[in-house]
Structure formats: structure tokens, C-alpha cells
Amino acid sequence: MDEGVAILGVGVTPLRPISPELSQRELIFEAATKAYIDAGTEPAEIHSFISISEDFHEGTSITDEYTPDQLGAILRPVHTIAGDGLQGLAAACMLIQSGIADLVAVEGHCKTSNILNHEEVFAMALDPIYERPVGVPSHAIAALEMRRYLHETGLPEEAVAGVVVKNRRNALRNPLASYGASLTVEEVQASPLLASPLRVLHTSPYADGAVVLIVASAARARRKGRKPVWIKGIGWATETPWLAERSWGRATYTVVSAQMAYRMAGISRPRKEIHFAEVDDTYAYKELQHLQALELLTPQEATELTRGGDFEGPLPVNASGGSLGMGYCFDATALYRVAEATWQIRGEAGSHQVPGARTGVVCSWRGVPTTTGGVVVLQAD
């Protein structure tokens, strides 16, 4: 982006399977407080606030109305994006590039533990007339995609298990992650089948959390005297709602999003120019599928990489532990990964720091049954 938009501050709460000690608003207040301190700012300086939320996940409709207090946004411009976290980040870029705002707070949160019947929420996402009555669960939709992906690439199921082993091991080094574990491919493949070929351990477990990013114009970012991380390019796309019409083997929404983001960032050889990736792994096969769509690795190369079971390699992927290791928190997931990438580029990722992480990519997906996702390229100052 010509004028430049930067991530100036990051605040998160650790991802946890349950969070009974804090209400959702208290959780967001914690993340927001951390983000404002990290950016060296305060709510009064923020020109516009964006919240990512989906009413069915909240159990409250018009959730925007409940946003201002915990962000310090009373009587200020606030709006909600009922979409992927990266779509929210894109909205922040638009506010800044259009000159409406210099400093924007983007918030995402999830209290997955407060939803007692996820399957009913998922059912609401299917077409009510020709899909819902069939009664197929969300994991089965993912299984259909995994089957077609393995069919088209010729990869064995063990390649998918390798992703699980790597990400959950990486999570052991990330204090924000909830599901760090030392597993073997055999153990993953011995976990129960949910809907073949998808197994329990191929699936990222739910987690609660809140994340706030402070996004700034170039002028504001420089003035703050902090270490800005530049949003060099951003893209997002949706394929089609028709289940039978989508490209089950490929993440075409990522192909389109990556083209948009790479073009904006001036990246022509992603394999050479990108040093690390935080890639959606809601289901383990998605990581491999997304890496292919990002033109970063072929499925075979990705499999080779996961065999090492570590994030140190030519292209470290999900050094954070990903959703498999950190926990999955719906549309807030993408913002957590942007936070992770920001720390990597700043050199503040602690014991899971990727050496020489100057340019990174974050790739998101809105989950079953969507074909929506985004890509953002982040770069050091």
C-alpha cells in the first residue's frame, strides 16, 4: 500500500478452553488495555473502532451495541464486521487509506465455551432448504474436503497427521497456547474417526480469548516512536455457497486473496520473499491446502517439512502452534495470528521466535461451511 498502514500495537488474552473468571466484556477490556499500552496510545486517541463478531456465536443479536464500553469507544465511530478477522483488518486499512482515521482499533473475541450446542449454531450456517434438512454435521463437510484434497494431491493421511504433530509441539513453546502436546503421527492416526478420513486430532479444539490490534497510518506510526509492522498487502475472497460447485480439493479463495495481497505488496516470488507463515489450520489438512494456494510450498514439500516436526526450516509455518496448538476461536483466530506475526517481525516471539523473520504472511479461513478467507503480508520497518 502506497501511503503505508502499520500495526502499532497488539493485545491478547491467552487462549483457554474455558474462561469462567471473566465475562466477555472483561476479557476484551484486558486485551484492549494491553493493546493501547503496547501502541503507546489510549482510547481517546483512536479515531475509529472495529469489532469482529457473529451474532450466533454471541447469543445476542446486534452485538455492536455492546462493543463500546470495553474498548473505550463510547460516543465514537464504531462498527462491526460480521466476518473473518482479516476482513476487519482490511476495513481498518480502508479507514486509514481513505483519510477517515489515522488510528484504528480492531477487536476480535470468542467465548466458544459459552455456546452449549455448537452443532445447532453450525446448522444455522447451512442453506435452510436444500442442505440443513439432510442433517450433515460440520466435521463431515470438512471430511469431504479432506478426502478430495488427498485424492487430488495423492498425499497419505499421515501427511495430515504430521501437521498436527508439528503444530501441537510448537504450541508447547507458546505461553498463549492451550493445546501444546508431544504426539506422534501414529498417535494422531490412532485417534477416533469423526467422519473418515477426518479424525478427532485432525481438528482444532475450541478456545476462548480476546485480541485487539492498533492499526495506524504511516504518519502516525512514525510519530509514535514504536516499532511499526507494515501491512504491505491484504486480500480477501469468497468462492461460492453451492456445496457441489466449489473446488473441494483447492482453497481457491486463498488463491484469489493471495494474488490480491501479493500484488499490493509487490511480491512476485513468494517462496523467496516470505520468511514465515501463520496459516489457517482449523483442520490439519487446511494448512497444507492453504500453503499450496499461497504458492509457498507444494503439498509434497509441505509434507517433508512437517516430518521434521518443528518450525525451524526453510519456511517455518505456524510457529505459534496454529489453531491445532493454540485453540480455535472462530473469526478472532485470524487476528491472533496477525498478533503472532507482528511479534515474530518485531523479534518479540520469545521461545518460538523464527530467526530472521522480516516478511510474513497470515492466511485465514472462516470455517465450515464457508469458502471465505483472507491473506495479509506483513513486513518489518
Add this chain to the structure above:
Amino acid sequence: MARKRESSPQNPHDVGRVMREIPERPRGTPLKDQDIREGKVSLIAWKPHLEYRWDSGVAISRFLLGLKEGKILGVRCHSCGRTVTPPRAFCEWCFRPVDEWVELKDTGTVNTFSICYVTWDMKPLEIPQIPAVIEIDGTHPRVGFLHLLGGIGEKDVEAIRRRVRVGMRVQAVWKSPAERVGAITDILYFQPLE
């Protein structure tokens, strides 16, 4: 004003004639409840069964425990000097944690009210309900919450209308300690003090 109908040859391509003959009110086929029940109309029904259990958090949990004990609790922010209820963990004006818990009186003043003739799911009420915003004593600036007025002693709407007014002083009427569960409904309603 009724549009004048003109007679003209029945030429299907005569757009002008077609336009002239469009009645002022569209002549649709009215649907009856029965048509829908008998499946004469193509409709798909779906009844959501969504279930949630929200973590009430630090501030609201303590508020609810207070209600169970028959107390209305509030919080104070030393930065702006406000005392507010329902309590919150942080002051949304000052964007900092609140400083102090206070027990408030269970009396207050009616900020605004309505005499409501339907239930929440729009069924007619014979004895109207009186929703009101009650400013709880001891809060500053005066804040409080939505609740109901009751114990008005009048069943007749005209009499209720004469008695209830903005600025009326009221007091909480509580459920018995055994019936209280730690919910906003532990207060049955607020009744006039005057």
C-alpha cells in the same frame, strides 16, 4: 382518487392499455393461515435450538450474589467520581478498573415509564405491565436499570395513569430469601413510596 378505466381493443402489445388497467391496489391472492398450515404454500420451517451459558464475570457475578442477599451493589470510580449500578469491572468513561464496591439503597426514582398492554411475545394483557427505568439512590450521575413497577394498587388503567409519573419515588419489592436465586428477577418490582 379512482383511476378512470378506458375501454380499448384487447391488443396484448398495447402497453398503454395494460398500464391503464393496473388497479390502484394490486389484486393479489390473499393467503390465509389455513393455506400455510395445509402446505398450499411452499415454505420450509426451522426451529433453532440454540443454547448458551454466559460467564457473568467479576462485576456482574458479585452484583447477582448481592441480589440474592437482598442488596443492590454498585461500584465507584475515583477518577471520574461516578457511582454506578449494575456494577462493572472497569469504568467505561475513564477506561480503567473501578476502585470501590458500595452497597446502595433499594430505593430510587422513576426516570421514565410506559404502560404496556402486551407481553414480551406480543400477547394482549388485561392488567397492563409498567416497565420503568429506575435511578437507584446513591448513584451519581443517577443511573440504575430497567425493571417493572408494581403494587400500584390500581387495576384500572385510568387510575394507573393518574398515579404513576416521572420522578415518582419507588422501592424494591423482593422475593423471599428462600426464593432468591441471584438474578435481576429477585426483585419482583418497584412500588411507589408515596
